[in-house]
Amino acid sequence: MKTIKALTVCCLCLLVIAVAGPVSGKTKEFDFPALNKIEIPKPDKEVMENGMVLYLLEDHTLPRINLSVTINRCGSYLEPPNLIGLADMTGEVMRTGGTATMTGDEIDEELEAIGAYVETGIGSVSGSAGANALSEYAETIVSILADVLQNPVFAEDKVELARTSAKSGISRRNDDPMQITIREFRKLMYGPESPYARHTEYATIDGVTRDDMVNFHKMVVQPNNIQMAIYGDFDKANVIGLINRYFGDWAKGEMEIPPPPDVDYNFTPTVNYAEKTDVNQSNILIGHIGGKMGDPDYPKTIVMNSILGGSFGSRITDNVRSKKGLAYAASARYSFNYDYPGWFYAFAATKSESTAEAIKEIKKQIESMQTDPATPEEMRKAKDGWLNSFVFNFDSKGKILGRMMTYDYYGMPEDYLQQLKEGVEKVTPEDVIEVAQRKLNPENLQIIVTGKGEDFDEPLSTFGEVTDIDLTIPSPESEEFEATEEELAKGKEMLMLAANACGGVANFKKVTTINKHAKMTLNMPQGAMTLDVTSIDVLPDKTAQIMKTPMGEQKEIFDGEFGWVMAAEQVQPMSNDDVAEQKKSQSRSMITIFANADAPDFKVAFKGEADFAGQRVSRLDFLTAEGAQFTMYLNPTDNMPAGTRHMGKTMMGPGEIVATYGEFAKYGDIYQPGTTKLDMGGMVIDIEVVSIEINGEIDQTIFDRPEGI
Helix, strand or coil: CHHHHHHHHHHHHHHHHHHHCCCCCCCCCCCCCCCCCCCCCCCEEEECCCCCEEEEEECCCCCEEEEEEEEECCCHHHCCHHHCCHHHHHHHHHHHCCECCCCHHHHHHHHHHHCCEEEEEECCCEEEEEEEEEHHHHHHHHHHHHHHHHCECCCHHHHHHHHHHHHHHHHCCCCCHHHHHHHHHHHHHHCCCCCCCCCCCHHHHHHCCHHHHHHHHHHHCCHHHEEEEEEECCCHHHHHHHHHHHHCCCCCCCCCCCCCCCCCCCCCCEEEEEECCCCCEEEEEEEEECEECCCCCHHHHHHHHHHHHHCCCCHHHHHHHHHCCCCCEEEEEECEECCCCCEEEEEEEEEHHHHHHHHHHHHHHHHHCCCCCCCHHHHHHHHHHHHCCHHHHHCCHHHHHHHHHHHHHCCCCCCHHHHHHHHHHHCCHHHHHHHHHHHCCHHHCEEEEEECHHHCCCCHHHHCCEEECCCCCCCCCCCCCCCCHHHHHHHHHHHHHHHHHCCCHHHHHCCCEEEEEEEEEEEECCEEEEEEEEEEEECCCEEEEEEEECCEEEEEEECCCCEEEEECCEEEECCHHHHHHHHHHHHHCHHHHHHCCCCCCCEEEEEEEEEECCEEEEEEEEECCCCCEEEEEECCCCCCEEEEEEEEEECCEEEEEEEEEEEEEEECCEEEEEEEEEEECCEEEEEEEEEEEECCCCCHHHHCCCCCC
């Protein structure tokens, strides 16, 4: 009723206006006053006797105090190549691992009780720390921050937690195609072994010890290496007294820390391809090395970049995305860093079938910056876009102080940002052409594409010789498969005994299909959950698992070459890594092992006796043709398998997976375990067989690939 009345009033108003006719006279021109001048507060700077530099800015708007710490010359660039990940783990456990007076958990509890935080971290060329609380708790957070920075103990349990987290990240690093593209593009810019581009592996994370963290912390976290910004509701004299009380006795570091290394970049065109078959679009990066802060061309480059691809309406966005409809997203950026060069890049995310066309259009627009002068409209948009956002450089005291610390450390003038603004205002269309001719190098662009090459509109070789990027994640370190001739001979003998105990090699060779129903109980901290599971195997290499969950049925299917997961009416292809793991898993199965026990190229070595599941057993080490390495344990009394052990993917990332077998029963002509206990990195899964049918009829349409993948 209210809506009807409102519409009636609007109609009457329009009618009155129409009857009255046009308004006579000129419309009044509005005079807008000049914008208020930005008043930049002037922080105070204090240098302590131990070299620590303080920047203080009082702001009594809110009753809170903030501390922001920069630890200079402290980053992953200092890590040895075999310990990549050390800096990041040190930055994490410095806080989570607690101090000599409080555990990390006790620190959490105290901070939660007062609504405060204290955090630490270490990046590529610097470290950071921060604290925030109501101003009445200023001493509490200053004391905790000082304790964390000066006296971390790096508790072993938190070291292991950080290790697990890092490994989990490694296992997922190929999930996101954009992350892949950026990671590999960094290698093109800086070199694969550069500290600005290298990344962690399982082996480097496993190599990091508590002692490494202690030594790294001692080397880089020094008071003469620290800048601290303090802003908020405080009295300057009081807060300086607090800082002196908790940081004043911290002795100056004596170790000379090397600066971040230079970058040796050669302009050369390359074409690079990272295959990811489980996607239907391509992620494209095209570019070369960028600049360093302090470059006098920076203002001109800002305008040039905005016209090329730094905003909506830019040449790349307008042509690649809007006019040609080639990309869901398209942009460009010319970046500048302080310690080492940034990069220039153009980006597009496009459907696989328009990959080459998108690359051609991007290159065309890059070339246009050196030949086609910017229009007045392009100049206006480019400048306004940057200048209108200038005020946001001053919307928090934290930004102001952070910028002051950075300029101070790198020897730049305090008013550098204002100089930059004035420089942008003065840029002309001629300047844009001139700087593009010097800063852009369209003849030597490096191209990287992550996607499904077989679906591209043209092969990437259209643009030059293609380098295929290996995305394989090296497996976690495990014992090398080493065996003497005697161990191999004894291994074959023991394997034949185990195969015969379970039904004989001949009977295992006869197995063509297996249909198994089981109850699977997941034992989790939240409680146990039991699921019905059906697994279907068509030898030698097809497998399907159907799991009934509270959220509905979930299927995981592998046809020997390709795999997919179906859940909630959604289909997701398996990644290349998952496909490789499926093949290894097939080669580890008991059916495959015993069916191939007499194969001459099947490697198995007897490694003597070992302890397993509370008993003394015989140990056999395997290496299959698919590269699967694992251990099987045999009961010495009857030679039946007691269990297996191998490295694999667990809920917490890569880890050891241990299977313990029990209650063997005969199914057809072979014996299989009736129960299996899986320990997957601390998560225990109990599997109890309900039924197993050997060589029964299978509806093989389950292995038909769904449309669209």
